[in-house]
Amino acid sequence: MTIAWEPSERERARRRLRRRARLRSGVIAAVSTAVVAVAAGVGITQTSGWPRVRQRFFSWAEITAAWPAARTGMIVNLELFVVCGAAAGALGLLVALLRTLAGPVFLPLRLLAAAYTDLFRGLPVILVLYLVGFGVPALRLRGLPTDPLVLGGAALVLTYSAYVAEVFRAGIESVHPSQIAAARSLGLTHAQTMRRVVLPQAVRRVTPPLLNDAISLQKDSSLVSVLGVVDAVRAAQIATSANFNYSPYVLAGLMFLAITVPLTRVTDHLAARSARRRGAGAGGGGVR
């Protein structure tokens, strides 16, 4: 805006009032947070069992001793997260697209996709891990992998692609039918309509829920430890069983938090941004 504008005396008074109110809320928030934090800290450390808990769970010596193994294990978790995340994303998208296919020829594919999501969304992850991790090697088929890391990763992909497929399907269904009518009216085929009109809008809408699944995949990557893969949790377990000190578990927990908390923040940020953008698109802003 190029027009200079000097706020009126009344507006300046209002701004002073708002500034004072903000300052007061800030002070109150700081004081109450400090009081609660101190009370909690004092309350916990004053319990009769605290010295033993501190020694068992927060032993610095144990944590530093477990660090190298836990770090190596965490790299396994991250590898699983990246590889399985990409594979589950691709497979999930494929399954979701199969479910959109019209026409009698595709009935078996549609049924297969529906059965796949029902099955793997309904089974506990740990069961899928056992079935794949111990069942596949028992088949003694040549060419099939027997590495528990690969099998565990495959089990995670099976489960998570089912979740991701449902997220994608919800996104696809959220695109208004009039968009499809417009695209088909222009002569686009079903595939072209999906690829150029429906999916770009759907993927944008489901990015926040997809990132939620990514965060939970990062956590669930620790479940492959049941197959004997030495990830961060397994490494912590080994260190713990050496002398019954649980501090390595706390270390592993902190390592997971170091990954998932920033991921959560990114997710929240993206969700807020897409909500804001949609609000703007509808021509309305929020309150204030």
Added chain:
Amino acid sequence: MTAADAVGSSGAAAPGAASPGPAAPVLSVRGLVKLYGDAVVLRDISFDVGPGQAVVLVGGSGSGKSTLLRCLNLLETVDDGEVLLAGEEITDPRVNADRIRRRIGVVFQAYNLFPHLTVLQNVTLAPVLVHRVPRAAARDRARELLTRIGLADKVDVYPDRLSGGQQQRLAIVRALATGPSLLLLDEITSALDPELVGEVLDLVGELKRDGLPMVLATHEMAFARDIADEVLVLDGGAIIERGAPRRVLDDPREERTRRFLARIREPGPQGRAAGPAPRP
């Protein structure tokens, strides 16, 4: 016009399908019927659209106008009768619907623009993807069309930044970019503020003068009187009255037509685009 048109007309050699005469109709509808379950929503609809002609569908909401337009574009399957596009029977189940739709432009009441694409991309999508026009050529053509409707400076913005009137004109241009041989317009001004109706109808009037055949559903009676070669009044899925616009709109013979027109004219601001509506 376009490659698709050439393909379309060369494939239109159905023997005895095209009616003889000096001006074979672009579109010919014969005894069309549409059912939703047991309900008959369109009953024995027949009309022709000649070269450069505009047929206007008039009728209350639920009279079947939109369904009829969707049938013409094969977005709905027809339950009886036939539709001929340039002499080719497009209601034949063996016909490739995608190939037919390429030759028909459609403009919707709610614009249905693609929100994730820019103004320019909205226009070039179908020419590049469906008609295999080289990208650069499609862009040039789109710019030319957008200049014509005064949106040359908006090529890179997204549709939600445009006014309703601009969005609807963009939707018309998007439908034109593929060089259709027929345009279907479904109450394209019903979602617009009254002050924006004029700019959209002016554009449609221009297209009519350029000789583009069209079928329109509209509530703008003054505009219909101006542009129509034939007016069809629909009620309960059937044509209850038809003829030249002045005859049908100024001197309706049917009581139901009269009642409908009275209802339409009630609000007043209708028809401002093409001059005051003379009241009978």
